[in-house]
Amino acid sequence: MITPLHPALPPPTSDILRFTTAGSVDDGKSTLIGRLLHDSHAVTDDQLAAVKRITAQRGEENLNLSLLTDGLRAEREQGITIDVAYRYFATARRKFIIADTPGHIQYTRNMVTGASTADLAIVLVDARKGISEQTRRHSLIASLLRIPHLVLCINKMDLVAWSEQRFADLVGEFSAFASRLDIADLKFIPISALHGDNVVTASARMPWHEGGTLLYHLETVYHGGTHNHIDARFPVQTVIRPNNDLHHDFRGLAGRIASGVFKPGDRVVVFPSGLETQIKTIQGPAGEVAEAFAPMSVVVTLSDDLDVSRGDMLAKPNNRPTQSQDIEAMICWLGEKPLQPEGNYLLRHTTRETRCRIQTVRYKMDLSTLHKKDGDLVIGPNDIGRIELRTATPLLFDPYRSNRGTGSFILIDEFTHATVGAGMIL
Amino acid sequence: MSSYHLPHLAQLEHEAIFVLRETVAQFDRPALLFSGGKDSTVLLQLARKAFQPAALPFPLVHVDTGHNFPETLAFRDRVIAETGARLIVRQVEDSIKAGRVTEESGANASRNALQTVTLLDAIQESRFDACIGGARRDEEKARAKERFFSHRDEFGQWNPKNQRPELWNLFNGRKAPGEHFRIFPLSNWTELDVWHYIAQERLALPSLYFSHERAMVNRHGVLLAHSPYLTLHPGETIDRQRVRFRTVGDMTCTGATVSTAATLDEVIQEVAVSRMGERGGRADDLRSDSALEDRKRAGYF
Numbered sequence: 162m163i164t165p166l167h168p169a170l171p172p173p174t175s176d177i178l179r180f181t182t183a184g185s186v187d188d189g190k191s192t193l194i195g196r197l198l199h200d201s202h203a204v205t206d207d208q209l210a211a212v213k214r215i216t217a218q219r220g221e222e223n224l225n226l227s228l229l230t231d232g233l234r235a236e237r238e239q240g241i242t243i244d245v246a247y248r249y250f251a252t253a254r255r256k257f258i259i260a261d262t263p264g265h266i267q268y269t270r271n272m273v274t275g276a277s278t279a280d281l282a283i284v285l286v287d288a289r290k291g292i293s294e295q296t297r298r299h300s301l302i303a304s305l306l307r308i309p310h311l312v313l314c315i316n317k318m319d320l321v322a323w324s325e326q327r328f329a330d331l332v333g334e335f336s337a338f339a340s341r342l343d344i345a346d347l348k349f350i351p352i353s354a355l356h357g358d359n360v361v362t363a364s365a366r367m368p369w370h371e372g373g374t375l376l377y378h379l380e381t382v383y384h385g386g387t388h389n390h391i392d393a394r395f396p397v398q399t400v401i402r403p404n405n406d407l408h409h410d411f412r413g414l415a416g417r418i419a420s421g422v423f424k425p426g427d428r429v430v431v432f433p434s435g436l437e438t439q440i441k442t443i444q445g446p447a448g449e450v451a452e453a454f455a456p457m458s459v460v461v462t463l464s465d466d467l468d469v470s471r472g473d474m475l476a477k478p479n480n481r482p483t484q485s486q487d488i489e490a491m492i493c494w495l496g497e498k499p500l501q502p503e504g505n506y507l508l509r510h511t512t513r514e515t516r517c518r519i520q521t522v523r524y525k526m527d528l529s530t531l532h533k534k535d536g537d538l539v540i541g542p543n544d545i546g547r548i549e550l551r552t553a554t555p556l557l558f559d560p561y562r563s564n565r566g567t568g569s570f571i572l573i574d575e576f577t578h579a580t581v582g583a584g585m586i587l
Numbered sequence: 588m589s590s591y592h593l594p595h596l597a598q599l600e601h602e603a604i605f606v607l608r609e610t611v612a613q614f615d616r617p618a619l620l621f622s623g624g625k626d627s628t629v630l631l632q633l634a635r636k637a638f639q640p641a642a643l644p645f646p647l648v649h650v651d652t653g654h655n656f657p658e659t660l661a662f663r664d665r666v667i668a669e670t671g672a673r674l675i676v677r678q679v680e681d682s683i684k685a686g687r688v689t690e691e692s693g694a695n696a697s698r699n700a701l702q703t704v705t706l707l708d709a710i711q712e713s714r715f716d717a718c719i720g721g722a723r724r725d726e727e728k729a730r731a732k733e734r735f736f737s738h739r740d741e742f743g744q745w746n747p748k749n750q751r752p753e754l755w756n757l758f759n760g761r762k763a764p765g766e767h768f769r770i771f772p773l774s775n776w777t778e779l780d781v782w783h784y785i786a787q788e789r790l791a792l793p794s795l796y797f798s799h800e801r802a803m804v805n806r807h808g809v810l811l812a813h814s815p816y817l818t819l820h821p822g823e824t825i826d827r828q829r830v831r832f833r834t835v836g837d838m839t840c841t842g843a844t845v846s847t848a849a850t851l852d853e854v855i856q857e858v859a860v861s862r863m864g865e866r867g868g869r870a871d872d873l874r875s876d877s878a879l880e881d882r883k884r885a886g887y888f
Contacts, residue, residue, distance in 0.1 A: 177595045207867035215876065229728075234877040235748060244750060246731040247724045249777050256595045258775055270752055277754040390591045398605070399612040403641035411640060417605045417756070422591065446600050446636045454591040458604040458637070471612055495752050509757050512612070569755045578761035580751045 175251070178379060181260040181275040181308070183299035184285030189316045193285065193354035194248065194261055195229050197376065200361040203250035204229060245271045254380040269528075269543035270495040272302055273583055277569070279303075280384045281310040283375075288321045288351070292334050294529040300335075301528055304342035305491060305545065305585065307562060310382055311339075312348045314375060318367065319353040325369045341531055343562075346382075350375050388455035389564045393421030393429075394482060395475040396511035396557075396567070401460055413444070413460035414469055419511060419566030420559075422454045423461070423475070431467055432474045432557045433484060439464040440475075455566065472513035474557045482557040482567060487520075489587045491561075493545045496574060496581030500540040500548070506581070508552060510570035516553040517572070523547040547587075561585035596783055600633065603772035605756065606735050607637040607719065610770045611644050613760035614717035617770070620706075620888060621647035621674070623655075623663040624835040625792055626721030626773060629781055632788055633772060634719070635670065646673035648718070650706050652698040653680045654816045654837045662793040677709040694818045697839045699871040703887045707743040710767060717760070719770040720888055725777045727866055729880035735774050741765040743886030778833075778865045779858050786851045795832045798849040803828045809842040833858075833865050840871040 184190045198204045212228045248259040260275030262268065276282060282303040286296050296313075303311050313335055321327045328351045339347055350359055351370050358364035361376045372378075398416035403409070423429070427440045443453045444460045453459045461475065476482055494500055500519060508517040524533040525546040540546045561568030572582030593601065610617050619634060621627045631647070638644055649663060667674045679698050682688045682705045691697060710718060724731045732747050736758040739745060751759055760768055773781070785792065802813035802825050811817055813825045816839050830843035831854070848857040866872050872879050879887075 175595050176592065177598050205864040205867065206862040207864045211876065234880055244732050244747065246728075247775070248731065249725045249775075251777075251779075256777075256780075274752040274754055388591070398608050401638060401641050405640075405642070408640045415608050415637075417601065444639075446597075446604060446633075456598065456601055456605075457593065458601040458608070507761070509759065565755065569757065571754055571757045571759065573759055573761055578759070578763065580754075580759045583752070583754045 175253075175255050177256045177258060178281060178382070178384060179258045179260070179279050180281040180283060180379065181262055181272070181279040181303075182283045182285070183262055183272055183295075183303075184316075185287070185293055185295040188285040188287045189354045190261075190285050191229075193283075193314070193316065193352075193360065194259060196354055196357060196360050197259075198229060198248060198250050200357070200376075201250040201252055203248070245275050252376070252380055257379065269298065269302070270493065270583075272299060273306065273493045273495070276302055276306040276308055277583065279306075279308050281312065281379070281382060282308045283312045283314055285314050285316050286331065286335075288315050288317045288327055288331070291331060292338065296335070297338060297531075298528045300339065300342060300344070301531060302493075302545075304344050305493075307343070307565060309345045309384065310348070311344045311346070312350060312375065312378060314354075315349065315351045316354050318351045318358065318364075319356055323351075323364075323366045325367070328370075348372065348378060350378065388566075389420035390454055391421055392480055392482075392559060392564060393423055393427075393475075393477045394419040394559070394564070394567050395423060395461065396513070397469055397471055397473045397475070398512045399471055400469070411462070412466070413462050414475070415458075415460045416512065417458045418453050418455045420455050420564050421477075421480075422452055424452045425449075428478055429463075429475045430478050430481065431469055432476060432482065433555060434468070434473075436465075436467055437478060438467055472511075474511065476557075482559055484555050484557055486552045486555050488517075488550050488552065488556060488558070488584075490548060490550070490570070490584040491545060491587065492540065492548050492572070492585075493583045494540045494542055494581065495583060496579060497542055498581075499542075500546075500582065502538070505575065507573040507575055508550070508556075508570055508584075509573060510556050510558065511567060513554070513556065515556070517550045519548055519550050521549040523549065558586050560587060596780060596787065599773075599776050599780055600636075600784070602775065603630075603633045604637040606758070606770065606772040607634050609758050610717050610719060610760075611638070613758070614768070616713070616715050617645040617717040617719060618648045618675070618713065618715045619643075619645055619719045620721070621649050621663070622721075622835065622888075623649070623659040623666070623793060624721070625781055625785060625796060626723065628666070628790055628792060629776075629784055629788075630719065630721040630773060631666070631670070631672070632790055643670075643672050645719070646675050648675045648677070648709060648713075648715075650702045650709065651676055651678050651680075652702055652837050653678060654698050654814075654839050656793070656795055656812070656835065656838055656841075658793045658795050659835055662791070665791075675709070675713065677705050679705045681705070682708065694820050696818070697837060697871060699837050699840050700882060700885075700887070703743075703882065703885050706888070707886050710743065715767060716762070717768045717770050719772065721773050722771050722888060723773045723776050723778075723781075727872065727879050729877070729883055733771055733774060735771055736760050737769040737771065738762065739767050739769060739886065743767070745769075745884050745886070747880070747884070779855070782851070782855045782858055786855060793835060795835055797854065798829050798831045798846045800827055800829055801843070802826070803830060803843065810844070811840075811842060812838050814838040836871070842867075
C-alpha cells in the first residue's frame, strides 16, 4: 500500500484542471492513471478488493489496474477501452477531471471528445519504441483542439536503464516535430508508471531530471482556464418569464458566458437584430453580481424590451462576432458513414441549431505527416479535413483559435440523429 | 486576468445550471427524478436556482418501491410542502398488482430492479422526453461512461457501446418519437463536492445521512436496517448500532456504515478520509461485477 502524500480533501476554494490522456495501446496509460488515482487516495478499498478478486479469478499475476478504468463489461472482457471514461481525484491544491480515452487508431474520435474540454493533454511514449505515429496523431489533435498545455511523458524509463541520453534524443526528435504544431506550452517528463518514478515522487534513479514530477506539474501548471476573457459573447440559452404576480414584468435572458466580461450598465448589441441596449442586471446562482465572465451561468436583464430569444447573442458594440452563412472549418469525422459531399446536416453552434450543406471538401489531412493527402477527399470515420459549408441561417462566430466557445460546432445526421462531425471554425 | 477565476465548486454549479437550462430548451416534457436522497436534493436546489424567479418548469417524479425508509418519505413530503414543486409518485406495488412485474422471492428479495418497469411505465404514461437524474460519474465504473445527455431507445434501454460523442458544451438531444433522454447535471461532481455544496447551501437532508442508533442486520458484511421487509437468514441476529447511510435507496439493499458523524462537518471529514466507496454498501450493486451496468442498460436510474 502506498502512503498518500496529499490529503484527499479538496478545499472548496481550489480550482479544476481537466486533462486528457493519450498513448498507444501498450504505452502504460492505464498503469499511469491507476497510479495517479491510487496515490491520491481516489481508489477505495472496495474498488481495490474488486480488482484483486477479478485479477485472481483470471489467474493474472500483476494487479491489473486497467480494471479500475475500464468500466464496461465488454471492455473488461476484451481488455480494451472502448469509450471515454471520466475519472476524478483531488489533492490539496486542485481537483482533477481525467478524460481517459482509448489508444486505438479507430478511436481517434474519442480522443477528440476528451480533448474538447481539456486544459492539458498527457501523451505517453514508450521509451524503447520512441515517437510513433500515434504520438504524432495525438499531439496533432491536442494542437488542433487548442489544448494549451501538452505533457509528453516518456514512460518505461526503467527499460532503457534510466538513460538521460535516450530521454534527450526523444525530446529532440519530438521538439522538431512539435515546432510545426501550435502548442503554447510543451513539457517533457521521464517516468516509470510501473515503479512510480517521477509520477508522484521524484525519481532517485533519474537525478539528472530537474523538471519535477508529473503530479507536481499538474498541480502547479498555470491555467487561466481555456476561456477567452477579452471578446464578450453571451449566447442566449433560454428566456425566463415567471408569469406570476410578483415578477410579472420580469424577462431574463438565461445563458452561459462564452467569453469576455459583462457588467451591469454595459452597452450591448443584440445579434442578429443589431439593436443596441444596456444591461440592467446580471444574476448568478446566488443573486446579483457586479460582473460575469466565462464560464458563468447567469440571467441578464436589459434596459429595453427587445425581442430576444434562444440562439441570439449579446456582444459589445466595439467588438462584434463575425456573422456569416459561409463557414470554413476543420472537421473531425465521428460518424460511421463518410461525410457526404454536398450533403445536408443539422449544425449546432452555441445555442443555435440550423441546417447546413457541405459545399467543398478542400483536403484531407495525413495525421502522421501533417501533410494533405493528395487525391483523397473521402472524409471517413476518425479522419480530419478542411471543408466549406453553408448554413441556412447565419452563424455568429469567432475563429476557434481565439474562442473555443463560439468557434466550435457539431454536425448531426438528420435521419439517425447521431453526432457525426466536430468542427472548428477557421 | 487571474481575477476571472471560479472556485471548483462554483464551476460545477454553473455547469449543472447550464445543463438544466439546456434540457428545458431542448425538450418538451422534462421531469426531475427525485428520490429524497442527497444527490437529488442538490439537483432540486440547482434546478430552482436555474429558473428563478420563475417556478420549476418540470414536475418531480418519485418511484416508490414501498420499501423506502420512512425518514426518506417524510423528508420528501416536507420538501414538496416547502418548495411548492409538483410531485408525481408511482408505486412499484401498483406494477406488481397490475401484473407488470413479479416480486422476487427468497431472503435476498429486493424491489430495487423492479423499479425500472415502474419508471419506464411512468415515462411512457406522462410522455416525458427527458428525465433529469442525480447520478454522478464517480459513483460507479459504469456511470463513469455516462454522458450529460444520455440517449435511451424506445424500450428505455441504454447502449453504452454506441453513445454519442459529447464535445465542448454542445449537447445533442435529437431523438425519434418514443425515445427519451436521461440527463445528468451532476456528472462531474464527486461525493465530497455534493457534501460541500450541501454545507454551502445549508440544505436539509433525511436524518438517515447522520449518525443514529438503529437495529441492524449484518448480511455478508453489508449492514442492513432491520425492517418488516427484510427476512432474516438462519443464524442472523439483530444488533443495535450507531450508523449512518451514505446512499439512500431501498431498506432491503442499502447498507449502512458504522459512524459517529452526526453533523455536516463531521460527515465531510468522514467522507474525505473514507477508504470505502460510496456504493460499497449497496447490496444491489454487489450482486455481480456488472450489476449496475446491467440494470442501467435495462433503463434503471
